[in-house]
Amino acid sequence: MSTLTDAPSGTRSNTRNRLTSGQLPRLINWYTIAGSVVLSAAILSLLGFNLVGFVVLAAVIYLAGISVMSIVVENRRRAMDRFVRGLIVVFFLVALAPLVSTLWTVLANGLGVMSWGFITNVGGKATINPDTLEVVRSSGAWQAIVGTLEITGLATLFSVPIGLMTAIYLVEYAQPEQWLRRTVTFLVDVMTGIPSIVAGLFAFSLFTLIFGPKAFSGLSASVALSVLMIPIVVRSSEEMLRLVPTDLREASYALGVTKFVTIVKIVIPTAIAGIATGVTLAIARVIGETAPIFIAASFTNSLNVNPFADAMQTLPVMAYTSYKFPDQNQALSQSEAWGAALLLIILVIILNLAARLVAMIFAPKSSR
Structure with a gap:
């Protein structure tokens, strides 16, 4: 009788163990990103630094690292979820990069000439400098x-x-x-x-x-x-x-x-x-x-x-x-x-x- 009672209990315990898993720290994504950036910078400092290569290598290291850690600590389902979410974020940042680069370039080159006089003056008018007599x-x-x-x-x-x-x-x-x-x-x-x-x-x-x-x-x-x-x-x-x-x-x-x-x-x-x-x-x-x-x-x-x-x-x-x-x-x-x-x-x-x-x-x- 006790054997029949223990068997279902053992089965429930094993099922619960298979469905439950560990939990990575709440800030693990930020830790992994920081580690990926440092490791990518260290590798490219030896091979020759390149901004595009640095970003791509950091993204690959992050995706691989977060997936492996999730498989070891959590389970394959959670690991796949983290991998896909990370991949979506990476592609979003890649799509955002041209916009940010364009805005930064325009701001860096346009702020120097921007002034109230530039906005309100009509360009192209020729005047003579009284000191140097130059146009x-x-x-x-x-x-x-x-x-x-x-x-x-x-x-x-x-x-x-x-x-x-x-x-x-x-x-x-x-x-x-x-x-x-x-x-x-x-x-x-x-x-x-x-x-x-x-x-x-x-x-x-x-x-x-x-x-x-x-x-x-x-x-x-x-x-x-x-x-x-x-x-x-x-x-x-x-x-x-x-x-x-x-x-x-x-x-x-x-x-x-x-x-x-x-x-x-x-x-x-x-x-x-x-x-x-x-x-x-x-x-x-x-x-x-x-x-x-x-x-x-x-x-x-x-x-x-x-x-x-x-x-x-x-x-x-x-x-x-x-x-x-x-x-x-x-x-x-x-x-x-x-x-x-x-x-x-x-x-x-x-x-x-x-x-x-x-x-x-x-x-x-x-x-x-």
């Missing part, structure tokens, strides 16, 4: 800032109504098998893959046919950017409108509200946060374009606030021309290029923060 060129990016804001603003003014109305038609009015809906969807997909230089050539050709040769203007550049913005606005707005629950529409219809009023008062306010985010993504997509603006609006060092006539300067074009075609003071031109790139990044960050603020203000409030 000194002023450094500034105000003409590029004004041109960027005007061209991007006009492109947004053209693109957002067209893109939003198209998305409303595709979601609210068009039937799934309607030929016009399929045609519009196909054209939007085609426009999504249009190279930016093709959009610039299209706008330049259009304005050349209408106004004659060399019809450079900010309006022409804004039309080129609109071609790139419209499909992004359509796709993002369409997805946001589809996320609005059908119950909200049906409840509005049940109260006798018309379809148009339902869209304006119910659907769009519900999806306004996502729509604002999509519009911001579209602006960020085109605000750094160089080729279409360079073709359609050319470039200039003078301030031009009239987008309907003459060439205009933008920050990405200023960065390109200053670096590619420096003047006699090559160091000044290259510093201006880095300063323009830094200003462009700051402008994109401001736009993203503004979109977040708009999304927070106009997002539907949830009741407790």
Whole structure:
């Protein structure tokens, strides 16, 4: 009798021992990372230090070390979990490395020229130094800032109504098998893959046919950017409108509200946060374009606030021309290029923060 009683107890004990295991220290990941860094630096100090090799070797040592320790102390299932999590983190850092490197390079080279005078002055003006009687060129990016804001603003003014109305038609009015809906969807997909230089050539050709040769203007550049913005606005707005629950529409219809009023008062306010985010993504997509603006609006060092006539300067074009075609003071031109790139990044960050603020203000409030 005692043997029968002991057998199940022994079986339960063995099962529990197989399912339970040890536990590595809570900070073992950080300890392993520190050890991997030290060991990788020690090995490469003997073979010749290389930053890329150092990072790769440290990642390999970390993955191997954490996996072996987990197998010994814990079990194979936990070891595989730690290995996969570590591998995901490594790939995430690898994907993040170009962004960090780009930001660091722009900050390191652009902060030296950044000043209030550089932001507010118009670059390219020649003055004579009274002491040395040398011609000194002023450094500034105000003409590029004004041109960027005007061209991007006009492109947004053209693109957002067209893109939003198209998305409303595709979601609210068009039937799934309607030929016009399929045609519009196909054209939007085609426009999504249009190279930016093709959009610039299209706008330049259009304005050349209408106004004659060399019809450079900010309006022409804004039309080129609109071609790139419209499909992004359509796709993002369409997805946001589809996320609005059908119950909200049906409840509005049940109260006798018309379809148009339902869209304006119910659907769009519900999806306004996502729509604002999509519009911001579209602006960020085109605000750094160089080729279409360079073709359609050319470039200039003078301030031009009239987008309907003459060439205009933008920050990405200023960065390109200053670096590619420096003047006699090559160091000044290259510093201006880095300063323009830094200003462009700051402008994109401001736009993203503004979109977040708009999304927070106009997002539907949830009741407790």
